[in-house]
Amino acid sequence: MCGIVGYIGEKNSVNFLIDGLKRLEYRGYDSAGLAVLGDNENNVEVIKKNGRLDELERAIQKESPQGKTGIGHTRWATHGKPSEANAHPHIDCKRKIALVHNGIIENFFTLREYLEKKGHIFTSQTDTEVLVHLIEENFNGSLVETVRKVTTLLGGSFAIAVICSLDPDLIVAARKDSPLVIGLGEGENFIASDIPALLQHTKNILILEDNEIAEVSRNGIRITTFDNKPIDRKVFEVKWDVEAAEKSGYEDFMLKEIYEQPTAIHNTILGRFKENNEIVLDELALSEKEINNFDKVFIVACGTSYHAGLVARQTIERWARLSVEIDIASEFRYRDTVIDNKTLVIAITQSGETSDTIAAVREAKRRGGRVIAVTNVVGSSITREADGVIYTHAGPEIGVAATKTLVSQIVALYILALWLTQTREQADSSIIRKIIEEIKSLPDKVKEVLLIAPHIKECAEKFVNCADFLFLGRGVGYPVALEGALKLKEISYIHAEGYAAGEMKHGPIALLDKDVPVVVVANYSSVYDKILSNILEAKARDAVIVAVATDGDENIKQFADYVFYVPETHELLSPIVTIVPLQLFAYYIAKKRGCDVDQPRNLAKSVTVE
Numbered sequence: 356m357c358g359i360v361g362y363i364g365e366k367n368s369v370n371f372l373i374d375g376l377k378r379l380e381y382r383g384y385d386s387a388g389l390a391v392l393g394d395n396e397n398n399v400e401v402i403k404k405n406g407r408l409d410e411l412e413r414a415i416q417k418e419s420p421q422g423k424t425g426i427g428h429t430r431w432a433t434h435g436k437p438s439e440a441n442a443h444p445h446i447d448c449k450r451k452i453a454l455v456h457n458g459i460i461e462n463f464f465t466l467r468e469y470l471e472k473k474g475h476i477f478t479s480q481t482d483t484e485v486l487v488h489l490i491e492e493n494f495n496g497s498l499v500e501t502v503r504k505v506t507t508l509l510g511g512s513f514a515i516a517v518i519c520s521l522d523p524d525l526i527v528a529a530r531k532d533s534p535l536v537i538g539l540g541e542g543e544n545f546i547a548s549d550i551p552a553l554l555q556h557t558k559n560i561l562i563l564e565d566n567e568i569a570e571v572s573r574n575g576i577r578i579t580t581f582d583n584k585p586i587d588r589k590v591f592e593v594k595w596d597v598e599a600a601e602k603s604g605y606e607d608f609m610l611k612e613i614y615e616q617p618t619a620i621h622n623t624i625l626g627r628f629k630e631n632n633e634i635v636l637d638e639l640a641l642s643e644k645e646i647n648n649f650d651k652v653f654i655v656a657c658g659t660s661y662h663a664g665l666v667a668r669q670t671i672e673r674w675a676r677l678s679v680e681i682d683i684a685s686e687f688r689y690r691d692t693v694i695d696n697k698t699l700v701i702a703i704t705q706s707g708e709t710s711d712t713i714a715a716v717r718e719a720k721r722r723g724g725r726v727i728a729v730t731n732v733v734g735s736s737i738t739r740e741a742d743g744v745i746y747t748h749a750g751p752e753i754g755v756a757a758t759k760t761l762v763s764q765i766v767a768l769y770i771l772a773l774w775l776t777q778t779r780e781q782a783d784s785s786i787i788r789k790i791i792e793e794i795k796s797l798p799d800k801v802k803e804v805l806l807i808a809p810h811i812k813e814c815a816e817k818f819v820n821c822a823d824f825l826f827l828g829r830g831v832g833y834p835v836a837l838e839g840a841l842k843l844k845e846i847s848y849i850h851a852e853g854y855a856a857g858e859m860k861h862g863p864i865a866l867l868d869k870d871v872p873v874v875v876v877a878n879y880s881s882v883y884d885k886i887l888s889n890i891l892e893a894k895a896r897d898a899v900i901v902a903v904a905t906d907g908d909e910n911i912k913q914f915a916d917y918v919f920y921v922p923e924t925h926e927l928l929s930p931i932v933t934i935v936p937l938q939l940f941a942y943y944i945a946k947k948r949g950c951d952v953d954q955p956r957n958l959a960k961s962v963t964v965e
């Protein structure tokens with residue numbers, strides 16, 4: 356997964372390319388490069404550097420490339436290690452064509468063998484380089500028609516942008532299963548993998564769909580399908596401003612996004628409940644008959660979104676009385692699942708671009724399932740695959756580690772669970788009303804948790820040198836424990852395991868001693884006493900205990916060495932408040948260890964490859 360940008364207009368393209376790449380760095384950051392077409396140049400000028408974008412910026416200051424047409428790329432390695440040679444753009448043998456790519460060309464070995472036999476010289480180990488040589492090999496005088504032909508030869512996924520010195524007033528872009536958007540300016544146009552890269556320049560966006568090609572010139576855009584049918588795409592006006600995608604004074608995007616959680620939850624709720632607390636999810640276009648016909652729910656997601664799904668499983672079972680299966684998308688897509696037209700499939704993905712989740716949705720639909728996507732990104736790929744979409748409206752999330760999008764997903768899934776409950780008449784309206792009132796109070800409860808950040812920081816800093824952590828929870832505390840462990844390991848690089856507390860005695864207890872702290876989600880719940888027993892088991896092995904507990908629970912102090920108090924709420928809603936101290940705990944440990952919390956090593960914000 357990578358970020359791509361392109362510019363065509365009257366200005367030097369380099370300025371936009373660098374600015375756009377900075378905003379896309381979350382998609383990958385192991386190398387970066389750009390290619391421009393100068394007015395008097397016969398060849399494309401390419402500058403690429405291994406490492407972060409600053410390296411490329413330094414090279415640009417030295418070489419000052421100029422060109423009114425240009426493309427750029429920030430890479431997250433899949434085929435070929437991070438290096439200057441493997442950085443994009445890639446160029447053809449005659450140095451006339453340059454190309455950037457996001458995705459994976461699955462048949463690149465065969466294509467490379469074929470092209471090498473034809474005499475093409477390869478300079479990288481990437482799958483991408485075959486694309487530029489294929490265009491060179493098939494070039495028929497028209498860049499767009501050549502790209503169209505080449506798309507028929509490719510297996511896998513791609514979003515590409517191509518420029519050619521023989522046609523300097525044109526960028527050709529194409530997409531299949533990887534995101535690409537086009538920004539419309541005045542006398543200039545832009546291309547990017549994602550909307551935040553464009554916001555400073557335009558809010559008018561065209562979304563390129565799968566199997567489409569765009570011819571982008573300074574005065575216009577022409578979109579056609581791969582088989583050359585013209586497309587009349589509507590312009591989409593983005594409502595967020597650039598500010599929304601900036602840090603607003605916080606040290607890191609991650610911290611800013613943790614603090615944005617009350618607003619994110621508020622925005623997720625907005626417009627979903629009528630004054631009489633009736634739930635509004637008209638966008639799903641599911642009839643009462645269809646909803647009553649479902650006999651099973653299947654949830655698919657990856658990473659943090661999967662943890663949101665684990666919470667949703669419990670609410671849908673408890674409230675809507677529907678049986679729920681859940682799987683991580685990369686496993687689901689290769690299982691022989693039992694899904695038919697009575698199965699409601701819920702795909703959860705903040706980015707809407709996770710390749711495994713999209714593939715799982717396609718598989719679920721092939722088997723007859725009805726798919727609802729829960730996503731944060733309007734116009735993302737999943738929205739075109741699913742039968743219905745619930746947007747979480749959390750605003751753009753730039754930090755690689757998901758925080759505010761998780762709480763928004765969980766809240767959106769509460770609303771969905773209650774809507775199913777209401778439509779299937781599984782609970783009295785007064786019970787639903789009470790839960791809705793409690794959901795509405797969550798933003799204020801999260802604000803209260805944020806007030807204890809200084810205490811969490813002080814405590815976190817005592818644990819910076821630990822090598823291993825165990826996170827425990829039961830019921831809806833279990834996904835919170837999984838998420839707490841995931842946050843800690845991904846941003847601090849400390850080994851952390853999330854476990855169902857009752858399962859500890861079946862293995863992980865062997866790990867415990869005074870050097871392995873145990874973080875326990877121990878708020879008041881139906882399993883509170885059980886959790887206390889689990890804490891005692893850990894304490895008996897000398898483990899230091901950090902507990903997340905309910906305000907007013909003095910008893911817990913006998914058991915835990917450190918306590919993070921959160922306000923009381925409905926048991927099934929408690930993940931929204933219990934996860935926040937664990938996000939902050941991970942954040943402060945990682946900061947003290949000097950880690951880059953916004954762009955942790957080896958990770959990327961949206962995983963658009965398998």
Ligand code: F6R
Pocket residue numbers: 657658659660661703704705706707708709712755756757758841845960961962
């Ligand atoms: C962890 C994290 C990842 C994502 C996962 C799925 O902090 O961000 O585990 O949750 O890659 O991403 P989406 O939700 O975009 O499908």
